[in-house]
Amino acid sequence: MLQAGLMMDRPLLISAVIEHAAAQYGRTQIVSRDTHGSLHRYTFAACAARARRLANALRSLGLDAGSAVGSIAWNNHRHLEAYYAVSGSGMVMHTCNPRLHPEQLIYIVNHADDRVILFDATFASLIKAIAPHCPKVETWLCLSDAANMPEVEGIPNLCAYEELIAAHGDQFAWPEFDERTGAVLCYTSGTTGHPKGALYSHRSMVLNAITLCMPGVLGLSPTETVLPIVPMFHINAWCIPYAALIAGAKLVLPGPRLDGPGLYEMMETEKVTASAGVPTIWLGLVHHLEQNQLRLSTLQRALSGGSAMPRALIASLSEKYGIEVRQGWGMTETVASATMSALDSEQMMSAPGERHSIIAKQGKSLFGVELKVVDEHGATLPRDGISQGELMVRGQWIVSGYYKSNTSPLVAGWFPTGDIATIDAYGMMQIRDRAKDLIKTGGEWISSIDLENAAIGHPAVAAAAVIGVKHPKWQERPLLFVVRKQGRTLEREEVLEFLSTQVARLCMPDEVIFLESLPVGGTGKVQKAALREKYGDVFS
Numbered sequence: 406m407l408q409a410g411l412m413m414d415r416p417l418l419i420s421a422v423i424e425h426a427a428a429q430y431g432r433t434q435i436v437s438r439d440t441h442g443s444l445h446r447y448t449f450a451a452c453a454a455r456a457r458r459l460a461n462a463l464r465s466l467g468l469d470a471g472s473a474v475g476s477i478a479w480n481n482h483r484h485l486e487a488y489y490a491v492s493g494s495g496m497v498m499h500t501c502n503p504r505l506h507p508e509q510l511i512y513i514v515n516h517a518d519d520r521v522i523l524f525d526a527t528f529a530s531l532i533k534a535i536a537p538h539c540p541k542v543e544t545w546l547c548l549s550d551a552a553n554m555p556e557v558e559g560i561p562n563l564c565a566y567e568e569l570i571a572a573h574g575d576q577f578a579w580p581e582f583d584e585r586t587g588a589v590l591c592y593t594s595g596t597t598g599h600p601k602g603a604l605y606s607h608r609s610m611v612l613n614a615i616t617l618c619m620p621g622v623l624g625l626s627p628t629e630t631v632l633p634i635v636p637m638f639h640i641n642a643w644c645i646p647y648a649a650l651i652a653g654a655k656l657v658l659p660g661p662r663l664d665g666p667g668l669y670e671m672m673e674t675e676k677v678t679a680s681a682g683v684p685t686i687w688l689g690l691v692h693h694l695e696q697n698q699l700r701l702s703t704l705q706r707a708l709s710g711g712s713a714m715p716r717a718l719i720a721s722l723s724e725k726y727g728i729e730v731r732q733g734w735g736m737t738e739t740v741a742s743a744t745m746s747a748l749d750s751e752q753m754m755s756a757p758g759e760r761h762s763i764i765a766k767q768g769k770s771l772f773g774v775e776l777k778v779v780d781e782h783g784a785t786l787p788r789d790g791i792s793q794g795e796l797m798v799r800g801q802w803i804v805s806g807y808y809k810s811n812t813s814p815l816v817a818g819w820f821p822t823g824d825i826a827t828i829d830a831y832g833m834m835q836i837r838d839r840a841k842d843l844i845k846t847g848g849e850w851i852s853s854i855d856l857e858n859a860a861i862g863h864p865a866v867a868a869a870a871v872i873g874v875k876h877p878k879w880q881e882r883p884l885l886f887v888v889r890k891q892g893r894t895l896e897r898e899e900v901l902e903f904l905s906t907q908v909a910r911l912c913m914p915d916e917v918i919f920l921e922s923l924p925v926g927g928t929g930k931v932q933k934a935a936l937r938e939k940y941g942d943v944f945s
Contacts, residue, residue, distance in 0.1 A: 416583065416584035418581070418611070419489060419610060420489065420494075420579035422650050422651055423456055424453060427450045427454075430627060431448060433656075434446060434656075435482055435485065435657075436658065437480075437482035438660030439553075440549070440660060447482065453489070455570065456487075458490075458577075459487060460491075461570075461577050462572070463491065463494065463496065466520075469496075470494070470582070471497065471587075473497045474521045474523065475499040475517065475519035476498070477503050478548055478637065480633060480634075480636060481660050482658060484525075484548065484637050485646055485656075485658065494579065497517075499589075499591075500638045502849075504911050506907075506912075509599075514541075514542065515539060516592075516808075517602065519539070519541060520543050520544070521542065521546055522539075522546065526547060526553060533559050544564065545563045546566055547565055548566045549567065550565060550567040584608040586606060590808060601808070602808030603808070604808045605641075610641075610740065610802075611647070611651075614651055618648050622771065623681065624706060625651075625679065628678075629652070629654040630675060630703075631655070631656060631681075632658075633656075633680070634659060634668065635682050635848070639711075640737055641740075643742060644742075665694075668686070669694070673701065681708035681710070683848030684711070684847075685878060691718065694726065700726060701726060705728065709730065709731070710742065711849075713880060714732050719732075730764050732764055732765065732767065732768060738814075738820055739774070739802060739804075741802075743771060744776070745769065746766050748763060766833055767834050767835055769832040774798060774801070777828070778794040788830050789830065790829030790830065796822045796824045804820060844873035844883050845873070851883055853870075855908070855912075856883055859904055859907040860885060864890075865890050866887055866900075867888045867889060867890040868887075868888040868923050869886065869887050869888070871885050871886070872941075874915075875942065875944065882915045883912065883915065885914035886917075886918050886920055895919075897917045
């Protein structure tokens with residue numbers, strides 16, 4: 406008979422992260438660029454005190470355990486305080502992606518039952534547009550002081566963040582509860598239909614954040630300074646806002662300024678040693694360095710994810726600028742990183758081209774995550790680096806279901822990612838293709854079917870197809886093919902103008918090509934492979 410270990414059983418809670426940071430690394434700095442441009446500098450201890458003020462303020466608004474609080478905000482110190490105040494008090498932090506079409510935002514705010522929405526002044530016009538359609542939201546809280554409140558009318562129950570928390574004390578008794586309690590809600594629009602909600606537990610968030618600190622992942626410690634470029638509204642900035650406080654690493658938050666000059670200035674001024682973002686961001690930063698003959702004097706590690714990093718970019722960062730590049734893979738359903746392609750000591754000694762090829766892969770699974778690839782019948786394929794099939798994942802921070810859904814996405818306990826991949830004998834995973842025709846641009850998913858459906862809504866369009874085409878900056882961009890209805894005239898500008906009212910700007914196709922007909926197979930399905938073969942290099 407197995408005997409239980411004689412150890413204390415303490416829950417892994419997000420509130421423990423902020424209190425640990427305040428108690429052990431209270432003097433460590435958080436530097437944040439505000440929405441209006443100025444820098445804000447304070448300590449972990451001060452952040453914890455303000456998070457407790459916010460927790461009291463949210464309670465005063467009538468919110469209790471389980472209540473959902475949404476955010477539409479940049480990477481800044483007030484957003485960080487909300488991360489801890491909301492989840493730490495037993496509520497659910499719901500980060501909303503402002504890049505979604507307003508109709509999608511309205512859907513997820515209502516689906517999540519958000520009672521308070523925190524937003525940056527940048528998004529005031531967006532808030533004004535969606536507020537009338539979100540009746541469950543009781544308070545719209547602008548992450549600002551009174552002096553920098555946006556001049557907008559029509560937003561009900563609008564108040565300034567600083568005024569709200571100033572009325573409350575900085576003492577708050579964080580409640581204790583089961584670590585499997587929901588902490589953060591993120592929605593994915595990576596499939597057709599309505600966005601799906603992934604409800605992360607405290608346990609999953611803390612475990613992932615601890616793993617991120619490891620030397621072979623992002624490598625955070627009290628001697629490091631980390632700048633998460635990946636937005637806090639995108640899978641919680643890959644859990645870096647939690648990992649930094651666990652590790653005692655100085656945290657730099659860039660706010661809305663994610664251009665090359667802005668990031669370079671922030672990295673140099675604050676002596677950033679590690680950073681993470683999608684390839685598009687790294688391309689922009691390298692372009693700024695090259696144009697101005699600059700170098701990053703302190704940056705040691707660049708973590709990339711969201712979409713495949715071009716080998717040329719890996720080579721430039723590694724060989725020209727001496728920055729170690731690591732590529733991770735994950736998705737909304739995996740909380741953050743599930744794999745990492747850091748080099749081992751033997752691989753570090755290999756030729757540059759070989760090193761770049763290794764880093765260009767999606768990497769090995771992190772401890773706590775298991776991977777396999779299966780064929781169309783569900784049989785596990787060999788780890789030979791050649792046999793490719795659908796990538797399946799399971800582990801400590803992988804979703805078991807979607808929020809408010811009675812249908813499980815799991816297959817025999819594994820989550821099907823929708824990616825086609827190979828795994829070699831050493832555990833190195835590489836994504837080869839996608840099971841569905843999704844387009845990933847700048848780290849964001851675009852549904853080709855949704856875009857096709859929108860285009861077909863035009864009265865002069867008989868048929869439409871969308872493929873993802875390689876792009877030198879965005880990795881992939883949508884290319885739209887249109888068949889006009891017989892006897893109708895239709896031009897490129899008319900199609901784009903029509904789509905601008907139907908889809909988010911990010912999803913707008915870069916080009917429209919008119920065809921007499923679409924290539925179809927025996928079952929009547931559009932043969933997108935034929936379109937890719939002929940037009941796949943149109944943006945190169």
